[in-house]
Amino acid sequence: MTKRRIVIALVVMLVFGIATVFASGGKEQASDGLSGTITFTIWDNNLNDFIEANDMVGKFKESYPNADIEVEKIKDDSEYWNSMKMRASANQLPDVMFNKPFTLSRFKDFLLDLSGTEAAKNNLLASGYAIDGKILGIPMTSGYEYVFYWKDLFREAGVEVPTTWPQFVETAKKLQQHYGKNNPDFMALGVGLKDEWPDYPFMEFMPALISGNGQNWNTMAGQDAPFAAGSDVNTAYTKVYDLFTSGVLGKDPLGLGNDQVTSLFAVKDVAIFASGDWSLQNIANGTDDLSELGTFYLPVRDSESDPYNVIVQGDSFMGVTTHSKNPELAKAFVEWFYSDAWYPQYIAYVSSASSMSNFPKEKDPILAEADENCPDMRLVMYDGGGDAFTAIQNETSFDYKKLGAQMLTPAFDLDKTLSELNAKWAAARTKLGIN
Secondary structure (H helix, E strand, C coil): CCHHHHHHHHHHHHHHHHHHHHHCCCHHHHHHCCCEEEEEEECCHHHHHHHHHCCHHHHHHHHCCCEEEEEEECCCHHHHHHHHHHHHHCCCCCCEEEECCCCCCCCHHHECCCCCCHHHHCECCHHHHCECCECCCEEEEEEEEEEEEEHHHHHHHCCCCCCCHHHHHHHHHHHHHHHHCCCCCCEEEECCCCCCHHHHHHHCCHHHHHHCCCCHHHHHCCCCCCCCCCCHHHHHHHHHHHHHCCCCCCCCCCCCCHHHHHHHHHCCCEEEEEEECCHHHHHHCCCCCCCCEEEECCCCCCCCCCCEEEEEEEEEEEEEECCCCCHHHHHHHHHHHCCCCCHHHHHHHCCCEECECCCCCCCCHHHHHHHHCCCCEEEEECCCCCHHHHHHHHHHCCCHHHHHHHCCCCCCCHHHHHHHHHHHHHHHHHHHCCC
16 A cells, blocks of 8 residues: 555544544543542432442443442431531542432532533422522432321221321321221331431421421521420421320330331331332332322311412432542533433332423322322422521421420420420520521
8 A cells, every 4th residue: 555545544534533523422532531430429228229220330331431430328318417427527528429408508518519510400499409599419309298098998997088187187096096906016107216207297397388388497597486386386296296195106106117117007007107209119119019008198287278288399419529539520420310311210210209300200100199189289399497597406406306206205295395495496596696
C-alpha cells in the first residue's frame, strides 16, 4: 500500500470514529470522563433486594464503565440515622444518602443542590421540599398512609369500614371483643411499640390530619404552648392515648416490634394495621392469599361533616453529600437512577406511588380501595418540620414516637406530660431566640 493510501485510510478511520461518538450522543466520551467509586447507603430492605436481584451495580456500569458503586446496607432506619449523625460530624458521609422530610433540614449543610438535574425537574414533589430555594433531595416515591384490614375478619365480627374517629375506635373494640375471647394473643390493632417508631401514623401524622396543616410542626415552633388543651397536638394525643389504653392493642403492646406485628397481621392474628404503602410487600411476603386484604385511610375527623384529611408526602429523598470526593459521578448516578434505565422497573416493583411525572404508575388495586372508600378525601402535603422546630425538639427532647410507646407504661399521666412539654417548649424558644 502506498503512503498516500495509508494516509487516506487513517483519515477515514478517524472521521468514522468521531462520527460514531457524535451519533451516540457522545455517550462514550461522557462515560469515559467519569470514573471512580461512590458509596450509596440505604436501610430499605425492599430496595436492597431489588438492587441485588436486578444487578444495579452492573447496569450502571454499562453506562459508566469506569465507575463503581458500593451499596452499603444498614440494618434499619434507627441505626441509619445514628450512623449518619456520627458520620456527618466526622466528615465521612457516603457519596449518596437518603433522607426523610424531617431530616432534610438536619443535614442541609451536608447536601448539594440538585435543582439543575433532570431528575429534580421531573419530580412531582421535590420542589415542594426545597430549603432556601435548593433541592437537597429527590423523593423516590410518593408516600400515602393506609390502614390495612382483613375484610373477612370485619364481616365475621359484624363491623364496617369506619369513616370517623369514633367509628374507628368502636370498630377496634368490637374486633378485640369478638376475637380476643377465644384467642388471648389477638390484637384488633397491631402497632409494634417495642420499636417505638411504628406508632408514627398516629403520633406523627395525626396532628397534621386533625388541623389539615401539613406544616404543623413548623407552626408549633412559633407557639409557646402548642401542647395546651384544644391544640391540634393535644387533641390528637388525647385520642391516641384513649385508643392505645382501651385494650385493642392486645395483652403485650410493648413486647412486639414491627416485623412481628406485620407477620401476625399476615396470618390474621391482627385485624388492623396502620402503615405506609410500602408495607403491602411485607404483608404479601407473609401470606399466600391477599384476596381479603383491604385498605382505608385513617379517619381522625369527629363527624362525617368534617373534612376527611389524608396525608401525602415524598419519601426516601436521594441526595449527594458535600463529603463526596466524586460529586459529578454521584450526581450522574442520581440522574441514572431516576431515568428509564432504572426507575420504571423499580417503581413497578414496589407498592408505593411514583414521584416522577415522566413515569406515572397506577396504584395497586388493594391500595386503590382506600380511594374508593374515601371519595371526599382532602390531601394534606406533609412536611416533617424545619430548622426551628428541630432545634426546639432537640432542646426539649420531644420525641413523638417515643411518647406513643410511653403511653402504655405504668403511671403515665398524659395531662402532666403535655403540661411539662409546654413549659420546656416555651423555655427552649426563649433560650434559642426563636420567635
